[in-house]
Amino acid sequence: MNKEKSIWIHKLIIVALMIYLFTPxxxxxxxxxxxxxxxxxxxxxYTFQWYGELLQDPAFYSALGRTLFIVIGTxxxxxxxxxxxxxxxxxxxxKWERLLQGLSLLRYGIPPVVAAxxxxxxxxxxxxPIYGTFWILFGAYFVLILPFMYQGIRNSIRTVNATDxxxxxxxxxxxxxxxxxxxxxxxxxxxxxxxxxxxxxxxxGEFVFANLLVGGQFETIQILIYNKLETNGHSVSAIxxxxxxxxxxxxxxxxxxxxxxxxxxxx
Amino acid sequence: METFGxxxxxxxxxxxxxxxxxxxFLLGPLASxxxxxxYADDGETLSFIQYLTVIKSNxxxxxxxxxxxxxxxxxxIGIIIAVICSYSIxxxxxxxxDRLLTVCNVFSNFEGVPLGFSAIILLGNSGxxxxxxxxxxxEAFAQFDLYTWGGMILVYVFFQTPISIxxxxxxxxxMREEWRESALLxxxxxxxxxxxxxxxxxxxxxVGILSILFGNAMGAYATAYAMVGSTYNLMxxxxxxxxxxxxxxxxxxxxxxxxYLAVITILAMMINEKMMRKVRRDLx
Numbered sequence: 001m002n003k004e005k006s007i008w009i010h011k012l013i014i015v016a017l018m019i020y021l022f023t024p025x026x027x028x029x030x031x032x033x034x035x036x037x038x039x040x041x042x043x044x045x046y047t048f049q050w051y052g053e054l055l056q057d058p059a060f061y062s063a064l065g066r067t068l069f070i071v072i073g074t075x076x077x078x079x080x081x082x083x084x085x086x087x088x089x090x091x092x093x094x095k096w097e098r099l100l101q102g103l104s105l106l107r108y109g110i111p112p113v114v115a116a117x118x119x120x121x122x123x124x125x126x127x128x129p130i131y132g133t134f135w136i137l138f139g140a141y142f143v144l145i146l147p148f149m150y151q152g153i154r155n156s157i158r159t160v161n162a163t164d165x166x167x168x169x170x171x172x173x174x175x176x177x178x179x180x181x182x183x184x185x186x187x188x189x190x191x192x193x194x195x196x197x198x199x200x201x202x203x204x205g206e207f208v209f210a211n212l213l214v215g216g217q218f219e220t221i222q223i224l225i226y227n228k229l230e231t232n233g234h235s236v237s238a239i240x241x242x243x244x245x246x247x248x249x250x251x252x253x254x255x256x257x258x259x260x261x262x263x264x265x266x267x
Numbered sequence: 268m269e270t271f272g273x274x275x276x277x278x279x280x281x282x283x284x285x286x287x288x289x290x291x292f293l294l295g296p297l298a299s300x301x302x303x304x305x306y307a308d309d310g311e312t313l314s315f316i317q318y319l320t321v322i323k324s325n326x327x328x329x330x331x332x333x334x335x336x337x338x339x340x341x342x343x344i345g346i347i348i349a350v351i352c353s354y355s356i357x358x359x360x361x362x363x364x365d366r367l368l369t370v371c372n373v374f375s376n377f378e379g380v381p382l383g384f385s386a387i388i389l390l391g392n393s394g395x396x397x398x399x400x401x402x403x404x405x406e407a408f409a410q411f412d413l414y415t416w417g418g419m420i421l422v423y424v425f426f427q428t429p430i431s432i433x434x435x436x437x438x439x440x441x442m443r444e445e446w447r448e449s450a451l452l453x454x455x456x457x458x459x460x461x462x463x464x465x466x467x468x469x470x471x472x473x474v475g476i477l478s479i480l481f482g483n484a485m486g487a488y489a490t491a492y493a494m495v496g497s498t499y500n501l502m503x504x505x506x507x508x509x510x511x512x513x514x515x516x517x518x519x520x521x522x523x524x525x526x527y528l529a530v531i532t533i534l535a536m537m538i539n540e541k542m543m544r545k546v547r548r549d550l551x
Contacts, residue, residue, distance in 0.1 A: 010355035014367065017352050021374045021429065024385040027395050031388050085285040088278050103289060105540070109533040110297065111486020113503045117510050117525040118296025121303055121518060139292035146293075176274070207379050207489040212511045226380050226493060233388060240381045244373075251373050255365075 025244060032237030050238040060239065063224040070134060070220065071203040074141040075196050078149050081142075083192065086153040087184065091163050097154075104147035112144070112208040119213055134218045140209045145199035152198070156191025160184070194257050201250045204243070297529075304522035317523035327505060327524065334502035335531075338484035341420050345427030346435070346477050350469075352428075353435040368436065371429040378426035383493030386413060386422045414495060422490060427480050434479065438472040441550035468549050475542030482535030485528060502528055 035047040054060050089096045119140055123131040130136040162184050169179030207222040219227065221243060228236045307314045321327045356367050377385075389395045390413045400408035412418060442465065450460040488503040497508045506528065508514070509521030 007358060010358040013352060013355040014359075017348075017355075017428075018370065021370065024382065024389060024425065025377065027389045028381075028385045031395070081284050081288070084281050088282060092275075092278055103293065105536065106533075107293060109482070109536040110293075110529055111482075111488070111503065111532055113486060113488040113506055114300070114525040114529045114532075115293075115296060117303075117506065117518070117522055118298070118300035119292065120510055121299045121522075122291075122296050139288055142288050143293045146289075201376065205376055205379055205381075211489075211492075212507055215511075222380055222489075225384065229380075229384060229387075229493065233384075236384055237388070240384065243381065244377070247376055248373060251369065251376075255369055 025241075028237045029241050032234060032241050034234065050232075050234045051242075054235060054238045054242070059219070059224065063219045063221050066134070066218060067204060067220045067222075070137050070141065071200055074138050074203065075145065075199050077138060078142055078145055078199065079192060079196060082146075082149045082153055083185070083188075084180075086150060087157055087162065087180065090154060090157050091166060100150055100154075104150050107143055107146050112206075113212070115140070115143070116209060116212040119209075132214060132217075134214055136213050137209060140213060141203055141206065144206065144209070145202060148195050148199050148202065152191055152195025153188065156188035157184070159191065160187040162188070190257060194254055197250055197254045197257070201247055201254075204247065204250075300522045300525050303519050304526050306519050308517065308519055310519065317520050318527075320520060321523055321527060326500070330500045330502045330505045331527065333500050334485055337416070337419055337423060337501070338481045341423035341427050341484050342477050342480035344420070344424045345431040345480050346473055348424075348428050349431035349435040349476070350473065353432050353439050356432070356436060357439045368433065371432045375426075375429040375433060377429075378487075379489035380493040382422065382426060383490045386418075386425075386490075386494060390418065390421070414499075419491065419494075419499070422494070423484050423487070426487070426490065427484065430483065431476055431480055434476045435472060438469060438546060438550070442468055468546070471542040471545045471549070475539040475546065478535040478538040478542070482532040482539075485535070486532050 032050055033046045033048060035045040035049070086100070089100060119136065120131055123129060123136055165183050165187070166176070166179055169183045170176065174183070205222065206220075207226065210218070210220045210223050211226070216223065216227065221239070225236055225239055225243075228239070303310075304317055305313055305315070307316050321331075356364055359367070387394065390397060390411065392413075394413070397409055397411065400406075400411075413422075446464060447460055450464060451457070455463070486503060488507060491499060491501055491504060492507070495504075497504045497512060502524065506521055506524045509517045509524065
């Protein structure tokens with residue numbers, strides 16, 4: 001009886017929470033399909049014109065292309081560097097794990113707006129003057145996703161018991177490099193996919209570094225949204241909705257993979 | 268022994284790119300900022316002048332104060348919502364719980380420029396809600412001004428809420444239903460269960476998450492920047508204006524402000540680490 005009664009309260013709370021969370025995105029969606037909208041609560045008429053214009057706008061595609069280029073480039077670089085690094089540290093230098101953990105924590109403790117200060121100073125001039133070019137984003141983003149990549153890779157290496165696997169492979173005569181490539185890597189790949197997808201979703205939304213380190217010349221999706229804020233609200237809404245739709249697909253993908261690897265770990 | 272040394276050298280060589288990037292893009296820049304903060308405006312004379320300028324200037328001091336207040340209030344409201352909602356989430360079946368967490372996960376990405384924009388079209392001067400309230404004749408609500416304290420806090424709370432639910436949920440989830448049943452069997456009332464078991468377990472978690480949310484809001488930049496540009500006096504906006512603004516750049520002063528901000532956010536994170544260690548021990 002008591003439980004029956006109280007579940008209603010919880011349902012009410014959750015419904016309120018969902019309304020709260022969905023309202024801004026719903027409002028943005030209505031705005032993106034509104035034709036004319038002035039002095040009334042709901043638009044006078046609806047249209048998909050803004051989406052149509054957006055999908056024919058070369059600036060949108062170049063921004064998407066730039067974003068994909070930087071994001072996929074950084075994540076690929078990170079996989080190539082982080083997988084061997086974390087593996088070597090976990091297997092051969094376990095004492096250094098604290099160092100990797102410390103670096104991840106440090107990255108969490110430093111907001112990007114602060115990290116940008118030193119990056120500008122280091123790369124404005126000197127031997128590698130990459131401030132103001134997109135090259136600086138590869139390094140800056142590498143550090144941004146370091147905690148996700150480290151956690152994900154370390155967990156998958158632990159789950160498959162990489163140290164034992166390596167020992168067996170070596171006993172059977174495989175070299176270290178060979179056993180890593182043909183035994184360890186295939187076993188941890190699904191765990192790594194989750195962290196890479198997470199990193200892609202995260203970097204897609206990155207604005208601070210793109211704005212402070214590169215500026216307006218290199219228009220990523222986020223910079224495009226910002227630059228368009230003052231010109232056409234409907235068009236911006238359409239970009240935002242498309243953008244979150246992509247993000248939703250990515251999240252769905254992560255969860256699917258996550259569930260599969262959970263089941264794997266349990267069995 | 269010889270081969271072992273060679274192997275070690277090879278392993279260290281593989282680690283090299285990682286350390287190069289970490290030095291080049293994390294540790295090096297931080298050191299550079301720290302060093303720069305101890306120089307006068309000419310960039311040559313060593314001095315504490317920048318740190319003193321910040322705390323002596325009404326303007327910069329105010330930006331710190333504004334950031335602290337907005338972060339503290341939004342973190343507190345965020346955690347209150349999380350305390351209620353995370354508990355409600357645990358009352359549903361596993362499947363529903365997973366779905367609700369997915370929703371929170373998706374919305375935890377809804378921040379920055381897109382959120383600032385949504386806030387403007389919903390609550391800005393001719394925003395959807397404002398027009399709606401006007402039509403209903405709710406003058407008090409229709410006069411809501413997004414570009415004031417209330418408006419900023421409302422927007423900050425919005426991006427704090429999903430994160431705080433995601434962070435607090437595991438603690439509730441870890442509190443086994445059997446504990447409550449045993450307590451009730453042993454004659455405890457529901458209230459005394461919460462008083463002696465529930466709250467003592469939740470409290471460190473709440474304090475830890477509060478500090479994370481606080482640090483998160485202190486460092487937040489994109490949302491406010493999209494809404495008000497650099498005109499609102501917040502710490503992160505002032506830093507960006509000092510290092511990459513369109514007017515006068517003062518990198519040394521920006522560095523000192525950056526060090527102040529980093530000290531605050533790192534402290535917040537350390538509090539969280541300490542609390543979470545306690546929570547994990549309690550739940551085991």
